[in-house]
Amino acid sequence: MSPSRRSSPPRRSSPPRRLSRSLAGTAGVLALAAAWEAYKALVPDDGWVLGEVRVLPRTTDVAMPHLWDMAARAAEPLTSAPDSPPLWLATLQGAGFTLGVSAVGWVVGVTFGLLVAVLMARFVPARAGLLPWVVLSQTVPLIAIAPLVKRWGAQLEIGTFDWQDWMSVAVIASYLAFFPVSVGALRGFTSPDAAADGVRLDLFRAYGVGWWTTFWRLRAPSSVPYLLPALRLAAANAVVGTVVAEVSTGLRGGLGRMIVEFGASASADPAKQWSPIAGAVLVGLAATGLVALVALGLRRYQSGDVA
Amino acid sequence: MTAVVVSGAGRVFDGGSGAGTVALTDVDLTVGEGELVSLIGPSGCGKSTLLRLIADLDAPTSGSVAVFGKTAERARKDQDYGIAFQQAGLLPWRSVRANVELPMQLRGAGGLSGRAERAARSAELLALVGLTDFADHRPHQLSGGMQQRVAIARALARSPRLLLMDEPFGALDEMTRERLQDELLRIRAATGAAVVFVTHSIAEAVYLSDRVVVMSPRPGRVVATLDVPLGGPADRVARGIGLREDPAYFERVSAVREVLHSGDAASDRVSS
Numbered sequence: 202m203s204p205s206r207r208s209s210p211p212r213r214s215s216p217p218r219r220l221s222r223s224l225a226g227t228a229g230v231l232a233l234a235a236a237w238e239a240y241k242a243l244v245p246d247d248g249w250v251l252g253e254v255r256v257l258p259r260t261t262d263v264a265m266p267h268l269w270d271m272a273a274r275a276a277e278p279l280t281s282a283p284d285s286p287p288l289w290l291a292t293l294q295g296a297g298f299t300l301g302v303s304a305v306g307w308v309v310g311v312t313f314g315l316l317v318a319v320l321m322a323r324f325v326p327a328r329a330g331l332l333p334w335v336v337l338s339q340t341v342p343l344i345a346i347a348p349l350v351k352r353w354g355a356q357l358e359i360g361t362f363d364w365q366d367w368m369s370v371a372v373i374a375s376y377l378a379f380f381p382v383s384v385g386a387l388r389g390f391t392s393p394d395a396a397a398d399g400v401r402l403d404l405f406r407a408y409g410v411g412w413w414t415t416f417w418r419l420r421a422p423s424s425v426p427y428l429l430p431a432l433r434l435a436a437a438n439a440v441v442g443t444v445v446a447e448v449s450t451g452l453r454g455g456l457g458r459m460i461v462e463f464g465a466s467a468s469a470d471p472a473k474q475w476s477p478i479a480g481a482v483l484v485g486l487a488a489t490g491l492v493a494l495v496a497l498g499l500r501r502y503q504s505g506d507v508a
Numbered sequence: 509m510t511a512v513v514v515s516g517a518g519r520v521f522d523g524g525s526g527a528g529t530v531a532l533t534d535v536d537l538t539v540g541e542g543e544l545v546s547l548i549g550p551s552g553c554g555k556s557t558l559l560r561l562i563a564d565l566d567a568p569t570s571g572s573v574a575v576f577g578k579t580a581e582r583a584r585k586d587q588d589y590g591i592a593f594q595q596a597g598l599l600p601w602r603s604v605r606a607n608v609e610l611p612m613q614l615r616g617a618g619g620l621s622g623r624a625e626r627a628a629r630s631a632e633l634l635a636l637v638g639l640t641d642f643a644d645h646r647p648h649q650l651s652g653g654m655q656q657r658v659a660i661a662r663a664l665a666r667s668p669r670l671l672l673m674d675e676p677f678g679a680l681d682e683m684t685r686e687r688l689q690d691e692l693l694r695i696r697a698a699t700g701a702a703v704v705f706v707t708h709s710i711a712e713a714v715y716l717s718d719r720v721v722v723m724s725p726r727p728g729r730v731v732a733t734l735d736v737p738l739g740g741p742a743d744r745v746a747r748g749i750g751l752r753e754d755p756a757y758f759e760r761v762s763a764v765r766e767v768l769h770s771g772d773a774a775s776d777r778v779s780s
């Protein structure tokens with residue numbers, strides 16, 4: 202270790218590195234676009250058929266519209282109605298709606314996941330009892346439970362509180378988001394038990410402090426490196442969960458419904474459905490960005506381990 | 509008042525099936541106020557176990573442990589001792605200063621609850637271990653020896669009259685080690701704290717201690733206690749390198765070595 206590194210605080214994500222990362226991201230998108238068009242140009246319209254089996258998909262304008270056709274379609278009005286907004290605007294509104302529902306699902310799921318993890322970390326019997334259920338919960342097929350949740354929600358009556366359909370979708374999103382968080386946070390909270398024979402836990406015990414003080418001062422900060430990947434995964438799950446639940450509950454306003462509706466008219470207007478699909482990518486990017494902000498706030502706790 | 513009294517202490521670890529591991533059997537140990545006692549012996553002879561009993565990080569299966577006339581548990585809860593291990597165990601998300609302040613923060617009741625008081629105390633401690641310029645650094649920016657000095661400063665945070673140290677210099681190179689030994693002697697001279705010091709190094713034990721307790725494994729027990737009349741800590745620091753080359757020092761080193769080796773012979777006899 203050089204003296205200069207010791208006496209000056211380390212720079213984490215220096216501007217050149219961040220720049221090269223966004224350059225790499227842009228290059229990736231361009232490469233994908235080029236691959237799409239190249240495939241469309243090189244492979245015949247009917248794809249490649251070997252005997253009875255089609256091994257490469259069709260490249261007709263219905264199956265794979267040109268990128269510029271998609272862009273052009275996005276600039277046109279949503280429907281033929283006279284006051285119809287342009288497709289891109291409708292897509293953005295749908296994306297905003299989906300992102301909002303995903304965010305609610307993410308927050309609820311993360312909160313619930315953290316609570317379950319704390320419970321499992323605090324009470325070892327709870328860990329043995331809860332963990333199998335946490336894992337089992339994820340084997341329930343999402344498409345199957347979405348209409349159920351909607352029906353249960355509709356029957357809810359708590360005073361003047363009125364259950365909205367979007368809340369059912371958020372519940373399903375949170376159901377998917379909670380799993381990685383509970384598992385990741387549990388690993389993080391219990392990481393001091395394993396680290397170097399538990400010196401830090403011995404220290405806290407020597408200070409004569411209780412479990413909760415040890416939790417806030419040691420276990421919670423130690424969990425951050427395990428928690429951040431879990432939060433990222435939870436964000437991705439929440440977005441996918443929201444879109445799929447929008448489809449299977451038929452909720453209006455979001456991208457899920459748009460994809461289904463536009464897909465139904467794909468043969469007449471093939472470029473249209475690609476707008477909400479691009480919108481879903483945008484929502485995913487926005488969700489990732491929001492989690493990156495959370496990570497930025499927690500960067501003090503991410504630094505490398507010391508003995 | 510004596511700092512530590514261990515009488516007839518034993519510790520048996522359940523191996524799950526049948527007879528457990530006898531880590532310690534019938535250990536008597538007294539550490540006077542301000543005295544530095546080293547525990548030395550081959551790996552597995554129960555040095556760490558004994559230290560953990562004194563710290564109440566583990567409980568004896570027989571016998572008793574008293575710290576400043578209280579039970580070990582009471583003493584731990586009153587934060588009567590400071591402790592340091594072979595691993596520094598710093599919290600990587602805290603600055604060096606905040607690491608040293610951790611014990612004061614956790615137990616505000618001791619009179620160091622104020623931010624200003626804590627800052628003054630941590631500045632004092634960092635000066636003591638020569639890390640004033642590194643107060644705002646994070647642990648990963650420090651070398652192993654510096655991290656260990658932070659850990660020692662942290663152990664001293666609440667001015668304990670007893671320091672428990674388990675091979676605190678074990679992972680350091682020889683030169684850093686000798687520097688920190690001198691530092692420990694200076695700290696001891698300055699604070700007058702009693703120290704129980706676990707080590708594998710005969711030279712280190714003799715250089716630092718008023719008494720060296722030699723232990724032997726299977727079962728872990730005390731085989732001999734040797735006095736080291738080489739003067740108080742302040743004297744030793746003043747003599748510095750001269751002490752390490754003093755014939756009286758060498759004589760004590762050989763004496764400890766002899767007991768350690770005859771301890772091996774004794775345990776061989778027992779097991780054959």
Ligand SMILES: Nc1ncnc2c1ncn2[C@@H]1O[C@H](COP(=O)(O)OP(=O)(O)OP(=O)(O)O)[C@@H](O)[C@H]1O
Binds near residue numbers: 521551555
């Ligand atoms: N938690 C434990 N469970 C079971 N056995 C243990 C436990 N801790 C220590 N022992 C056993 O007790 C004996 C003494 O261990 P201890 O760690 O006190 O030795 P030590 O003298 O500190 O050794 P070293 O010099 O290698 O640190 C060993 O045989 C060890 O296997």
Ligand SMILES: [Mg+2]
Binds near residue numbers: 555556557674
């Ligand atoms: Mg040991």
